[in-house]
Amino acid sequence: MATVGQRGASSPRELTRMGDRISFVYLERCVLHREDNAITAEDAQGVTHIPAATIGTLLLGPGTRVTHQAMSLLGDCGAGVVWVGERGVRFYSGGRSLNRSSSLVEAQAAKWANRRTRLDVAREMYRMRFPNENPDGLTRHELLGREGRRVKESYRREAQRTGVPWNGRIYVPGEFSAGDPANQAVTAAAQCMYGIAQTTVTALGCAPGLGFIHSGHELAFVLDIADLYKTEIAIPIAFNVAAESVDDIGARTRRAIRDHVNKSALLKRCVNDIKHLLLQETTLDDPDDIDIVTLQSDEGEVESGRNYADQDDIEVPW
Template structure:
């Protein structure tokens, strides 16, 4: 049975994400806490965070998962350095009417093409070539992406041998690929939180398909070259000792300064509206009661390390 968030803080008012490792997440004395091996408790402002990334070494109690679901905070289980997403919770779940709306757009070839063309336009700032199929647009997009990687490498003076990485072996990739993987992992996490918060299904994609996070990849790819990927190249050019940590902190600052969480949901609705069919409207009893804007938190950008 899914837990419906009770009076949650709107996504746009939340800290984007936090990363936790090496501890037990639990609810003690009504507080959401991370307890390390020495018994030290660190308070996590769960209701004011959009997404909590759980790295290896974390355990989660039933009470903690229930509280996260109640306040609408997404829990995502990731690999070492966040390079791979294994699983995620689902705060509130996709709404049936929105899921059917999304599925109708994805299953109708003509409607799907309209949505894909809108994604292309938002990503590249220009309309896509006329009379092209989804597969052809995917190929054009891939070529432009490869060219963008090359241009960024030249801009930041980074040696580039292509996008090569092994999710199962973090150390195998070169520094720039490690930085890109860490950056896109951050972006996918917050994008998944936005998709779920908007009431849609992460798996029903338009450009991507057949993966649990297909729609998340669709949405994140629209903005990744305007946000996190250039920062990954900039950090890689310095040859940092801890590339994943530096990239994550930089992504946190980007998400905060550019208010990414406040722009993702409107962008999702804009993309889907390109299908030109009537979107679902929430019934009055589905709207959450109004709550004050979230106060700024001293814990903004909190990390467990």
């Protein structure tokens, strides 16, 4: 088995694009280790090999232990890691950017830093969630009010469709069982979407903390992106699961979300949506696997890898 010191970091061309990955893999009661470029999961049934570069997010359930080398490989491959608690969801994630270009994070920072463009992105996010409405001209407060009403309507609509009782959203951090079955399913679905969104945001090299709707949290932009799919995917699936049975509702919700996300190619759509919001692009064909480094000057960007000092008129103090 190659050690961390013996193996170099994967090159951009060796890594699977975010949009082509498995959305997430859930594991519990096993020991995770590394064998070459695969994660091994060992339990009483034997050893399972999982190609690390194909994972979007790894969900670690109760009874899992993970080695340093396994985490090193997951970070190198840009995979997110989420610890899932027995009676709720604990969210921790890590990974490296798969995008060697800084174009996305620079565009994000530029749009975020300007109040007008920040509001423009927030309106576009609303338009993407509710395409039959025109948010042009709405203030932030009006956007929040409309979004809140649409989400409440979604809860009521899904409750009526599935016949599941609904008395409002109840969520107590750290107390998964505090809510009824429908609320538990909604919580489990939401946390899965957060994991997928954070892994995608991180893999594209964006800044998780620079949100356009959410603010003041290290995952503000992650919450923005996850919310794009709340009323379309997370809430309907949660109510479907709650309508089927109240048994093992957290695990069943995760499996239902996973199956839908993989079938619908949500990761590829998520990548496209982020690029659309920040760059007004909708394709995945840009050369984001090429390392290009430039230097900033008063005239714009210039070629790196050379010394621009004129030794005749510039004194170098060292």
